[in-house]
Structures are given as structure tokens and as C-alpha cells.
Amino acid sequence: MALKDAVAAARNEDGIAAVVAELKQRFADRLQTGQAFREQHGHTTTYLPTQAPDAVVWPETTEEVSAIVKLCAANRVPVIPFGVGSSLEGQVNAPAGGITINTSRMNKVLSVDSDDLDCTIQPGVTREDLNVHLRDTGLFFPIDPGANASLGGMAATRASGTNAVRYGTMRDNVLALEVVMADGTIVQTAKRAKKTSAGYDLTRLMVGSEGTLGIITKLTLKLFGIPQAISGGICTFPSLDAACRAVISTVQMGIPVARIELVNALQMQAINRYNKTDYPEQPCLFLEFHGSDAGVAEQAELFGEIAADLDGGPFHWTKVAEERAKLWKARHQAYHAAEALAPHKKALSTDACVPISRLADCIAETEQDIDELGLVAPIVGHAGDGNFHTLVLIDMDDPDEIARAETFIERLARRAIAMDGTITGEHGIGQGKMAYLREELGPAVDVMRAVKTALDPLNILNPGKILPA
Amino acid sequence: MALKDAVAAARNEDGIAAVVAELKQRFADRLQTGQAFREQHGHTTTYLPTQAPDAVVWPETTEEVSAIVKLCAANRVPVIPFGVGSSLEGQVNAPAGGITINTSRMNKVLSVDSDDLDCTIQPGVTREDLNVHLRDTGLFFPIDPGANASLGGMAATRASGTNAVRYGTMRDNVLALEVVMADGTIVQTAKRAKKTSAGYDLTRLMVGSEGTLGIITKLTLKLFGIPQAISGGICTFPSLDAACRAVISTVQMGIPVARIELVNALQMQAINRYNKTDYPEQPCLFLEFHGSDAGVAEQAELFGEIAADLDGGPFHWTKVAEERAKLWKARHQAYHAAEALAPHKKALSTDACVPISRLADCIAETEQDIDELGLVAPIVGHAGDGNFHTLVLIDMDDPDEIARAETFIERLARRAIAMDGTITGEHGIGQGKMAYLREELGPAVDVMRAVKTALDPLNILNPGKILPA
Numbered sequence: 001m002a003l004k005d006a007v008a009a010a011r012n013e014d015g016i017a018a019v020v021a022e023l024k025q026r027f028a029d030r031l032q033t034g035q036a037f038r039e040q041h042g043h044t045t046t047y048l049p050t051q052a053p054d055a056v057v058w059p060e061t062t063e064e065v066s067a068i069v070k071l072c073a074a075n076r077v078p079v080i081p082f083g084v085g086s087s088l089e090g091q092v093n094a095p096a097g098g099i100t101i102n103t104s105r106m107n108k109v110l111s112v113d114s115d116d117l118d119c120t121i122q123p124g125v126t127r128e129d130l131n132v133h134l135r136d137t138g139l140f141f142p143i144d145p146g147a148n149a150s151l152g153g154m155a156a157t158r159a160s161g162t163n164a165v166r167y168g169t170m171r172d173n174v175l176a177l178e179v180v181m182a183d184g185t186i187v188q189t190a191k192r193a194k195k196t197s198a199g200y201d202l203t204r205l206m207v208g209s210e211g212t213l214g215i216i217t218k219l220t221l222k223l224f225g226i227p228q229a230i231s232g233g234i235c236t237f238p239s240l241d242a243a244c245r246a247v248i249s250t251v252q253m254g255i256p257v258a259r260i261e262l263v264n265a266l267q268m269q270a271i272n273r274y275n276k277t278d279y280p281e282q283p284c285l286f287l288e289f290h291g292s293d294a295g296v297a298e299q300a301e302l303f304g305e306i307a308a309d310l311d312g313g314p315f316h317w318t319k320v321a322e323e324r325a326k327l328w329k330a331r332h333q334a335y336h337a338a339e340a341l342a343p344h345k346k347a348l349s350t351d352a353c354v355p356i357s358r359l360a361d362c363i364a365e366t367e368q369d370i371d372e373l374g375l376v377a378p379i380v381g382h383a384g385d386g387n388f389h390t391l392v393l394i395d396m397d398d399p400d401e402i403a404r405a406e407t408f409i410e411r412l413a414r415r416a417i418a419m420d421g422t423i424t425g426e427h428g429i430g431q432g433k434m435a436y437l438r439e440e441l442g443p444a445v446d447v448m449r450a451v452k453t454a455l456d457p458l459n460i461l462n463p464g465k466i467l468p469a
Numbered sequence: 470m471a472l473k474d475a476v477a478a479a480r481n482e483d484g485i486a487a488v489v490a491e492l493k494q495r496f497a498d499r500l501q502t503g504q505a506f507r508e509q510h511g512h513t514t515t516y517l518p519t520q521a522p523d524a525v526v527w528p529e530t531t532e533e534v535s536a537i538v539k540l541c542a543a544n545r546v547p548v549i550p551f552g553v554g555s556s557l558e559g560q561v562n563a564p565a566g567g568i569t570i571n572t573s574r575m576n577k578v579l580s581v582d583s584d585d586l587d588c589t590i591q592p593g594v595t596r597e598d599l600n601v602h603l604r605d606t607g608l609f610f611p612i613d614p615g616a617n618a619s620l621g622g623m624a625a626t627r628a629s630g631t632n633a634v635r636y637g638t639m640r641d642n643v644l645a646l647e648v649v650m651a652d653g654t655i656v657q658t659a660k661r662a663k664k665t666s667a668g669y670d671l672t673r674l675m676v677g678s679e680g681t682l683g684i685i686t687k688l689t690l691k692l693f694g695i696p697q698a699i700s701g702g703i704c705t706f707p708s709l710d711a712a713c714r715a716v717i718s719t720v721q722m723g724i725p726v727a728r729i730e731l732v733n734a735l736q737m738q739a740i741n742r743y744n745k746t747d748y749p750e751q752p753c754l755f756l757e758f759h760g761s762d763a764g765v766a767e768q769a770e771l772f773g774e775i776a777a778d779l780d781g782g783p784f785h786w787t788k789v790a791e792e793r794a795k796l797w798k799a800r801h802q803a804y805h806a807a808e809a810l811a812p813h814k815k816a817l818s819t820d821a822c823v824p825i826s827r828l829a830d831c832i833a834e835t836e837q838d839i840d841e842l843g844l845v846a847p848i849v850g851h852a853g854d855g856n857f858h859t860l861v862l863i864d865m866d867d868p869d870e871i872a873r874a875e876t877f878i879e880r881l882a883r884r885a886i887a888m889d890g891t892i893t894g895e896h897g898i899g900q901g902k903m904a905y906l907r908e909e910l911g912p913a914v915d916v917m918r919a920v921k922t923a924l925d926p927l928n929i930l931n932p933g934k935i936l937p938a
Contacts, residue, residue: 115717115826158666169664171673172641187913192889193822194854195638197627197677197897199906199935200917204640204673208666225723248584254694256725298763353662357584385663420661428666437668444656447924448669454923455916466668 009096009464015075016097020055022071023099030058030105041082041100043093047346047394048432053080053094060105062178062186062217069215069460070184072099078463081211083150084126087157088349089430091210095464101215103152109133110218118175118192120220123152130221139223142167145426146332152216157428158208162331165251165384166258166290167224169426170207177206178218182456192220205451210428211462213455227290230258231300232324233317235287235307236280240264240367242310243283244360247383249306251356255299259288260384261331262359264367267338267378271330274337279330285383286331287317288324331380338378338391345376345393350409352416353387353425362419363388369411373404387425414439429466437466478565478933484544485566489524491540492568499527499574510551510569512562516815516863517901522549522563529574531647531655531686538684538929539653541568547932550680552619553595556626557818558899560679564933570684572621578602579687587644587661589689592621599690608692611636614895615801621685626897627677631800634720634853635727635759636693638895639676646675647687651925661689674920679897680931682924696759699727700769701793702786704756704776705749709733709836711779712752713829716852718775720825724768728757729853730800731828733836736807736847740799743806748799754852755800756786757793800849807847807860814845814862819878821885822856822894831888832857838880842873856894883908898935906937 023031032038033055042050059065072079078098085092094100106122109130113119114137121130128148130141145154145161153159155177160169167173176190179202189202206214237243240262247260263271268281287303289296296319304315318324330337339347354362363379370377370390381388390412394405413423413436423429423436438445449467452459492500501507502524511519528534541548547567554561563569575591578599582588583606590599597617599610614623614630622628624646629638636642645659648671658671675683706712709731716729732740737750756772758765765788773784787793808816823831832848839846839859850857859881863874882892882905892898892905907914918936921928 113824113826114721116824117720118824158670160664164664168641171664171670172637181916185912185915187916188911189913191886191891191909192824193856193885193891193894194825195629195633195640195822195856195894196891197820197893197895198891198902198909199677199898199914200682200920201627201640201670201673201677202913202916204670205920208668208670213669225721227723251586252583252694254696292767294763294767298761351666353664355582355585355587355661356663357582387662387664416662417660422660422662422665422667424666425662425664426666429668433667440660440667442657443654444658444671445668446654447650447656447671450923451669451674451920454919 011097012076015077016054019071019075019077019099023055023057023068027057032056041085041092041102043090044085046088047348047396048090048093051093051095053100054097056100056102058102058105062180065101065180065215065217066184066186068099068101069180069182072460073183073458076458076460078460079215080462081152081156081215083124083153084148086147086149087153087430088427089432091157091428091430091465093431103150106217112137114139116192117223118220119223120218121151122218123216124150126150127154134223138226140226141221142224143170143173146335151219151221155207155216155219156210158426160426162259162261162382164382165260166256171204173222174203174207174219175222176220177203177216179206179214180217181214182458182461187214208428210430210465212452212466213461229293229296229319230288230290230324231296231317231319232288232327233300233315234279234327235285235313235315237283237285237310237312240283240363241360242312243285244383246285246306246310246312248356250303251384253302255302256291257287257299257384258290259286261286262381262383262388263331263334264363264379267334267380270337270341270378271334274333274340275330277330286327334380335391341376341378342393345395348392348394348405349427350390350392350412351387351424351427352412352421353385354416354419354421356383356386358419358421359383359386359388362415362421365415366390366412369408373408375404375408385425386421431465434466434468437468480566481545484546485523488540488544488546488568492524492526492537496526501525510554510561510571512559513554515557516817516865517559517562520562520564522569523566525569525571527571527574531649534570534649534684534686535653535655537568537570538649538651541929542652542927545927545929547929548684549931550621550625550684552593552622553617555616555618556622556899557896558901560626560897560899560934562900572619575686581606583608585661586692587689588692589687590620591687592685593619595619596623603692607695609695610690611693612639612642615804620688620690624676624685624688625679627895629895631728631730631851633851634729635725640673642691643672643676643688644691645689646672646685648675648683649686650683651927651930656683677897679899679934681921681935682930698762698765698788699757699759699793700765700786700788701757701796702769702784703748703796704754704782704784706752706754706779706781709752709832710829711781712754713852715754715775715779715781717825719772720853722771724771725760726756726768726853727759728755730755731850731852731857732800732803733832733848736803736849739806739810739847740803743802743809744799746799755796803849804860810845810847811862814864817861817863817874818896819859819861819881820856820893820896821881821890822854823885823888823890825852825855827888827890828852828855828857831884831890834884835859835881838877842877844873844877854894855890900934903935903937906935
């Protein structure tokens, strides 16, 4: 059961003590063992219990990361990489203790190449920092998971977000990585060419491996030109099914939407209450279009026709930056708006992703389940990808509500799998989803295990994540 | 040296005899051991010597592939997957003998989902077969490596081609694979959702693994709507540098070109001679635009302005299908046109890919090298990706020309690596590029080796490819 997954594992007390002592020598104030520091570096988001590491270290170079990993390998001590701690499935927890590597001092943009539309950065650079740095270049990095996550962390969890429908996920936008392997070896996974057939795709193997195969110490990322024009709008629909049909038609017609976000009626209520707005409280799509002036107008008009055919709309869109900002502020605050529905409860975000032909069915069954189980759980979705989140609000002092939430999560995971979808579109497995990985992928999990064992034979890299023991 | 790589390895004669005998029992006429069959299934393209397998088997189901692999594993006999044999780096050779699995009877399109824009097929389906099958759906599969390759083979070599600049490579367009592993286990790498963060990206690990980690028995591929409008044209430039600058500006401005192909002056001569056309014999870009009527017009006009700024053009473009077909026939026949420059010679295609900011320098130095070494080697390039091919024409009876070709290949590989590029953008490593993989990726090759050993401990899956012994 997801809520009970985060159990502690056996600790190597002697090894940990030896490593902490030696790191203290080398890193002085850049190593911290105080309880507050340690607890901040365990899982602090959503419902999973915090499992603090024994120490936190702030390296500044790849060589320092390598030295830390070598020391931990020699003493068989777990190493947990940490960006800003915004992951949602317990990826930064330390179930067997160990050393957390905080990458926040590795925050340099090392190079930006505007001819090649790429940049090379250290892993602690956040997506907002990067875009501030790029401000005067006419370029931007599009992936936006909501939180101002570190890019190393975003690569590690294969993050995406609202505009993946247009720009892809971290899988698509990482050109190359520098990685410290479990024995401290520093590996460059690829060169800077846009494509390659040179051997196994180690870049993609590392993206999404959640720190269990190596520690990312450098990233080369694709960049994009800031579009000439951006327009956006919101469109209501008489039903979730109609909204989903509109998404399918939009994608089928090849309209290159930059964002097409689904929000259900309860989430619209939460948004209105939180922002004191008066959007219609029925299923909505939030849209954004990127392109030339003529292009964004054409896209918006085509979408408006699709919506009208499905009794949606009318679709009002705007190129005025302030109005767009207001719109997306409402969407981006959906999480906090949902939390505000029940401030004393813990919020648990689910992350199912199904083929878009099944999205309407999947959400409809999920809404029905929420009603049946008496839960409060608004829904937002990256509908162009078939990915949606329910934010289940749980009173952690109410065992019955916890049990009903567990039933809900389990049914949702099985529903997504049964619809040929996945239990996680962008949050990763971490601790929270381990119980369902084999249900989804069967013997592929044994292949993953073989890769893990080959690359981290001592199981020191972020142990207790992704692969059940 | 690349030309000498294809050496034979130790053969397990007893194991091979046992496997052939047992397969003959089970597969009857679907197993062949005649010399003609065997030689057709060794490497038959370009310069590498043919190394025939001991037998060729035509399975029809995944279960049959699994049974063959299990039998080969039990007897430690190599298994070599074969699509149509259009790979260029000796991927289908059998340096230690063994059994070739010909997938041509696994040629069914299993499902097409037009809402989800995907299809599931068997590996022997060729890209042209698939597009014929899709004819009435309004959808198409874009990746076009030139040859009518099997899609299993295209996935295995991480193929791409002329329109990767718009649609990506096989890396980007495979949603999921079914793979028979080295012990015969059947694994599904992913579900059919558009994105996933569920564990290690086994799909991408298998794409580009050239049959050395598993045998692909099923593919789920992304499809695209056939664009409303397609336009195309050819544009001459005063220099290679100007042509490359035009490519960089086009990509920087975010013009979503579907194809932007560079052809050098010698290749234009070859095309004119072969097709009896009279294109200007100077550096050219061949372009194609996909979109709405207004969109393709806007794209072509923007490109025309870029070209004019660089003293290129004038850029004439057309939406007339026949004229476009003539244009792309000329481009697609570039390989045969180049071969026709010296019909008695063997043609060797190189495959460097560099950051596009370095493409002009890389090609200029390569042209100079060709002159210095007295070789005939026209150049075509997928310029939007920084990928180009020289077709080196070699008289295999002239040891001096062979030596000069070897020098050229070696220098080109090192030049691409020095420019932060790769020795192979889309052909793969096979046998021909093994000597340079470590120069390109250093200790990453050890990580690849560890993965190979973990997943194929007996080294029976396409041995002697990608990773040097």
C-alpha cells in the first residue's frame, strides 16, 4: 500500500560514522549533521513520512561529488542526491540513512550556445534561474513542472509539466549528461550533437533513474527561441467527455498547442474560491499557443471551431500578456487552491497517464470513485499527454479516510494500467509507487533490476527507490 | 582501422550443429542453410566483408523467436536479428557464425489507433508497407532513412533520415517495444501512454542497441496527421558556409522545416549527370515545409528572406506534388548518383554529426581532406541536425586508395569528436565504427559493457557489434 511504503531499512552504523567523520574533515561547514538540516533534506512534500539522512554535504565540483561517492562506496553507505526537494514520491528520503548530496552550490550555467540552441549547466541550476540567465538571448528552456525544481532533479525524475505536449519531457530535452557512477567514475553519456547512434543511449538510461544509477553533475539541454507571439485562453465544456474529445481533435489535426490543460468542475470551484475569480465551475481547458502572429491566430481559431462543434466555448483568447498571466496564475495555483479546500489535511497527488483515447473514461471512473469513497479530490490534467493528477486531501488523524484514500490510489493505479497507461506520467516511482511497478511492467522490472545491479552492485545509490527490495 | 574490423571470431561448432539440427526439426522449410541464403543475410552493403551466418530462420511469432533464443542460449550460439539488411556498418554480419533471425514473416500491422496517433506492428513491417497500410487513415509515419528498411531494424539502429529535424528520430517515435531478452524472456518495455516516469527507460535502452541487448518483436510507434499542405523547393548558395548559416538561422527562428538537406557542389554534379537535370552545381539546400496552406507559405517566405540575406537563392518553392516529387527524387537518388561517378568502385558512407554551429567548418575541412587525399567523395547532409554523409568511392583493388580512404575515415571520425560531435548520427556502430567508440565516449563504454554483460551474460545476442572485445 502506497501510504505504508516508506519503511526504514537496515542501517550500516559503522560505515555511516566513518564517512561522516571523514567528510567533516574535508568539507567543514559544507557538511551538516544537525537535525533541522537533516529533516529538511528528507521527504517534506505530500503524505510520505520523512526519513532524514545522517548528514548533508554541499559539494561544488564534479570531483567533489566523485570523492564523496568513492568514500561512500568504500564504506557501503547510501548516497542520496538532492536538488530542491520538490519531488513527490519520497525520492529524497533516506530509508537506510546515509549522506545526502545537496547540489545547490553546483548552480552555474557553464555555457549557452545560441547557434546550437543548447546550454550546459550544473545540476543545481533551477529552471527559473536558467530562464533568468537566458533573458537576453531570445532563448528559453520550456519544461515547467510547476515547482521551481533543479534541472538535475528534473532530469532524474524525467519531469515534464504543462507544455510537454509541445516541447516534450526531460527525456526529449537532455542532449547529454555528466554522471558520477557508483564507483566514483565520471562518465559523459554523449557529445553535444543533436542526434547520435553511438552505442547504448546512456543519456536516456540516466534520465528518470531517480539517482539510483548515478549522480548527475552536468547537463546539456536543448533550448528554444522565444516565440514571436504567445496567445492563450480558457474554454468551458458541457462535460469532461466533450473536453477530452476537443483535446483529441486538436492533437489529431496537428494544431501545435503549447499547453492544453484540463481542469474539472471541483478544481474550478477551488480556483474561484482561492483566487476570488468567477470562472464557470464546469470542465475547462486552459490553452496556450506559440508561433508567429498569424500562426497563433490560426491555431486559436481552429481550436475555437473544434470547441464549438462539441458545444464548448465560446473560446475567448488573448495575446495580452497580463491577461495570459492571470489565466496561468490560476492554473499554476491549482495545487494550493485545492489544498485550501481543506487546510488541515495532507494533500496527495496522483499521476496516472493513459492513451488520450481513454482519458475521458479514466477521469470519469476516477470522479465516480472519489464520490463513492467520500473523498475530496479535485483533478487537473496535462490532457494533450493523457496525464492527470487528482489531489486527494487526507486527514492523517482519520484512519478511515486514510484507508479510503489507499483504496482510491490502488484502484486508480490499476485503472491506468488496465487502460494501457502508466502509474506515473511525470512524478516517478520513488518510494510511493514501488508497489505497482511490477503490475504495470511485469518482467521488465527484472531487466531494470539487472541494470541496477550491474551499475550499482553495492546498492549505495539512492537505495529503496524505484525497485522493490 | 574501419576497413579491417570485420574479422572472424571463434566459432562454437558443436553448439551451432546442435542448434541447426533442432531448428530444422521445428521450422522445416522456414530454416535455410544454403550458401546463397546465408550470404544474402551477411553484410551486403558498402565495403565490409560478408560474414554469413550458419543458418537463417523465419519465425512468425514472438513465441517462436523466444524459443529460438532459448535454444541458442542453451547451446551458446550467436543470434543475429535481420530486417531487410539495409544497415551500413555490418550490423547483420555473423563474425562467430550462428543463427540469423529474419523477421520478414513478422510483418503484420497489429493495430492502428487514430485517436491516440499510434500503431502497434511486428518488426518486419517496412516503413513503406506501414505508410501504405495507413493510406486511408489520414496518418503517416514520418521517419525516412532512404532505404525501405524494416521498422524493427530502424529501431535497432536508432535510424532517422531527412525529416528528423521536424519529427525526430526512432528514439523519439517509439512508444514501447516488446523484446525477447537473451534468456528468451519476453519483456514489454512500456505501456502505450504518451509519456511515463515508471522506472528506467528500457524503450530507449533497446532503441539503438543493434540487436545486442534483445530481439525486438513488436513496436508501438507514434503517428502523425498528414499535413494539410506540403511545399518544397531548392535554394543555391554561394558557399557551404552561407548554406550552413541559413540552416542555423532557420532553426533559430523556429521555422518548423520538415526537411532541410544540404548537398555540396560535387554531389549536385553527380545528381545532374545521373538524372540529366541542370541544377546549379554549387552548394544547395533542399527544403520541405509541412503545415496549413498559410503556414507553409509563411515558412517558405521566411526562409527565402534568410537565404537572400546570405546571398543565396532566389528561393523558388512549390506546392505542386509532381514538382516536389521530382525534387526529392533527385535528393533521394543522391546515393546512386554518387555511386555512378565510379561504377566499378565500392561506396562507403560516413556518418558524422556535429553541433550545427560547427557543421560548415566540419564539412569544409572534410572537403579539403578529400582533395588532399585525391579521393572522390560527394557530400549530402541532414543539415538541420548537423549530420552529413560523404560517399567515399573506393577501388577495392587499389591498396593505396584503400589506405587513403582509411586515413580519411579516421580523420573524419576524430574531427567530428573534436568538434563535440559523434562518429555516427544515424547508421550505428555495428562493426565499422567500433574502433572509435571509446575515443568518442571514454569510460561511458565501460558502462555500456556492464549493461551488455548484465543483460546478455553469454554474449549470444549479435556478438562482435558496438562494443570492442
